[in-house]
Amino acid sequence: xxxxxxxxxxxxxxxxxxxxxxxxxxxxxxxxxxxxxxxxxxxxxxxxxxxxxxxxxxxxxxxxxxxxxxxxxxxxxxxxxxxxxxxxxxxxxxxxxxxxxxxxxxxxxxxxxxxxxxxxxxxxxxxxxxxxxxxxxxxxxxxxxxxxxxxxxxxxxxxxxxxxxxxxxxxxxxxxxxxxxxxxxxxxxxxxxxxxxxxxxxxxxxxxxxxxxxxxxxxxxxxxxxxxxxxxxxxxxxxxxxxxxxxxxxxxxxxxxxxxxxxxxxxxxxxxxxxxxxxxxxxxxxxxxxxxxxxxxxxxxxxxxx
Amino acid sequence: xxxxxxxxxxxxxxxxxxxxxxxxxxxxxxxxxxxxxxxxxxxxxxxxxxxxxxxxxxxxxxxxxxxxxxxxxxxxxxxxxxxxxxxxxxxxxxxxxxxxxxxxxxxxxxxxxxxxxxxxxxxxxxxxxxxxxxxxxxxxxxxxxxxxxxxxxxxxxxxxxxxxxxxxxxxxxxxxxxxxxxxxxxxxxxxxxxxxxxxxxxxxxxxxxxxxxxxxxxxxxxxxxxxxxxxxxxxxxxxxxxxxxxxxxxxxxxxxxxxxxxxxxxxxxxx
Numbered sequence: 408x409x410x411x412x413x414x415x416x417x418x419x420x421x422x423x424x425x426x427x428x429x430x431x432x433x434x435x436x437x438x439x440x441x442x443x444x445x446x447x448x449x450x451x452x453x454x455x456x457x458x459x460x461x462x463x464x465x466x467x468x469x470x471x472x473x474x475x476x477x478x479x480x481x482x483x484x485x486x487x488x489x490x491x492x493x494x495x496x497x498x499x500x501x502x503x504x505x506x507x508x509x510x511x512x513x514x515x516x517x518x519x520x521x522x523x524x525x526x527x528x529x530x531x532x533x534x535x536x537x538x539x540x541x542x543x544x545x546x547x548x549x550x551x552x553x554x555x556x557x558x559x560x561x562x563x564x565x566x567x568x569x570x571x572x573x574x575x576x577x578x579x580x581x582x583x584x585x586x587x588x589x590x591x592x593x594x595x596x597x598x599x600x601x602x603x604x605x606x607x608x609x610x611x612x613x614x615x616x617x618x619x620x621x622x623x624x625x626x627x628x629x630x631x632x633x634x635x636x637x638x639x640x641x642x643x644x645x646x647x648x649x650x651x652x653x654x655x656x657x658x659x660x661x662x663x664x665x666x667x668x669x670x671x672x673x674x675x676x677x678x679x680x681x682x683x684x685x686x687x688x689x690x691x692x693x694x695x696x697x698x699x700x701x702x703x704x705x706x707x708x709x710x711x712x713x
Numbered sequence: 714x715x716x717x718x719x720x721x722x723x724x725x726x727x728x729x730x731x732x733x734x735x736x737x738x739x740x741x742x743x744x745x746x747x748x749x750x751x752x753x754x755x756x757x758x759x760x761x762x763x764x765x766x767x768x769x770x771x772x773x774x775x776x777x778x779x780x781x782x783x784x785x786x787x788x789x790x791x792x793x794x795x796x797x798x799x800x801x802x803x804x805x806x807x808x809x810x811x812x813x814x815x816x817x818x819x820x821x822x823x824x825x826x827x828x829x830x831x832x833x834x835x836x837x838x839x840x841x842x843x844x845x846x847x848x849x850x851x852x853x854x855x856x857x858x859x860x861x862x863x864x865x866x867x868x869x870x871x872x873x874x875x876x877x878x879x880x881x882x883x884x885x886x887x888x889x890x891x892x893x894x895x896x897x898x899x900x901x902x903x904x905x906x907x908x909x910x911x912x913x914x915x916x917x918x919x920x921x922x923x924x925x926x927x928x929x930x931x932x933x934x935x936x937x938x939x940x941x942x943x944x945x946x947x948x949x950x951x952x953x954x955x956x957x958x959x960x961x962x963x964x965x966x967x968x969x970x971x972x973x974x975x976x977x978x979x980x981x982x983x984x
Contacts, residue, residue, distance in 0.1 A: 599835070
């Protein structure tokens with residue numbers, strides 16, 4: 408009896424081992440696919456973009472203020488695009504971070520369950536609004552407001568774009584921060600309350616520090632979204648080619664520059680290559696932001712592994 | 714054994730002031746009644762053990778005294794819980810002030826993910842102590858009181874989570890002592906610790922009991938017999954509400970229980 412059952416389990420085990428291997432290699436393939444795609448994107452950008460530096464020195468390219476793609480010879484200086492991206496991203500972050508983290512802290516720590524369960528799906532729904540719709544909202548509602556408020560010639564400027572981007576990165580920041588806050592063990596809150604801390608002190612001194620790396624990752628993801636967003640900024644940032652020195656000026660962030668230029672560029676021509684070089688820079692920027700976010704998130708996980 | 718009891722009785726006899734008491738207290742979680750009509754006087758500067766089978770409401774009972782049950786949605790208390798003649802469930806009671814006077818040590822050691830120093834300084838900081846020098850003094854005093862100073866004095870800046878389980882629990886006790894409470898509630902403080910760490914905590918409790926009123930919930934009969942001066946036996950009725958069956962000097966509860974149910978429990982016939 409014992410021998411028979413041992414034999415049976417042996418053949419069963421062999422079959423399991425085979426299907427186990429099969430599943431394992433399938434998962435491995437999936438993992439590799441992601442890396443292959445990533446490397447493929449990088450390779451493509453490098454192949455199409457690097458030749459741009461044959462016409463223009465990197466110094467001229469990154470710090471040149473003139474973008475004349477069709478004059479003879481063409482000049483490719485992307486400083487104005489880069490500065491525009493910087494303005495828009497920084498202001499969007501400055502608006503979205505306090506608002507998003509505050510909202511997350513409210514939802515995770517203060518709000519009763521019923522409020523949390525209604526508000527959170529709504530916030531997540533905000534993430535699903537197509538960027539073109541956000542652009543239209545910015546065009547229609549926000550830009551007149553900004554124009555009137557700052558007494559500008561046009562409401563289509565960096566600030567308008569930044570506010571719309573803040574709205575768009577808010578859902579990511581709220582959702583991820585809220586998850587991080589809720590991952591802070593209940594024991595810490597209890598200990599804090601039992602020592603006579605108020606709710607505000609508990610949130611500020613225990614929960615937020617405990618969730619800090621998760622919140623940092625949330626911010627990075629939000630910033631990544633703001634850097635890469637194209638349609639909204641194309642519609643509402645104003646599209647001026649001068650180097651912007653104030654956020655209330657019309658400007659053309661990098662993504663908008665690529666989107667508006669690529670249609671007219673001759674495939675394989677100098678402008679085409681210059682646009683790909685911008686895309687390469689953009690890719691590296693978002694890649695760096697995501698890498699940092701990932702690292703920070705990893706640290707958070709280790710901190711609470713007990 | 715007999716000598717031991719004589720000793721305990723002697724200890725228990727030296728102070729008979731009542732520090733805490735519950736009067737006809739019932740606790741509800743929504744419609745579920747967790748405790749029914751419990752009246753109990755707890756003596757000052759003594760160790761009172763709450764014993765009883767799992768689920769009889771020992772922890773809920775303990776959490777009445779610092780109003781930790783407030784954190785549970787739907788929790789409601791009937792009756793009075795009195796500290797030094799004040800009903801702590803009165804409307805004008807400041808819960809923050811109450812929790813300064815009544816500290817709590819939890820089942821699982823729960824130091825904050827901060828340095829050893831910051832853990833102990835947490836309470837005093839919240840209550841307005843800002844001066845670095847003063848805080849360091851409080852931290853050293855509290856750690857010495859918790860018999861942890863010699864082990865951690867060279868790593869005050871290191872993460873508290875790097876300490877061993879027993880050290881973490883003593884750190885949590887030091888953190889409570891830093892707030893200078895009058896009462897310390899302990900909710901099965903040794904259940905996550907090994908026997909040696911457990912004995913160290915018990916020694917610590919004994920030495921603290923000359924200055925503090927200690928109430929401890931424990932699952933461990935031997936522990937209750939070893940450390941406590943008074944013992945209360947709780948169990949649940951058919952509807953699972955906790956009731957007080959018997960309360961008296963520990964020596965009496967363990968050698969000469971008046972109630973049949975207490976006797977059955979402590980002799981291991983159920984529970």
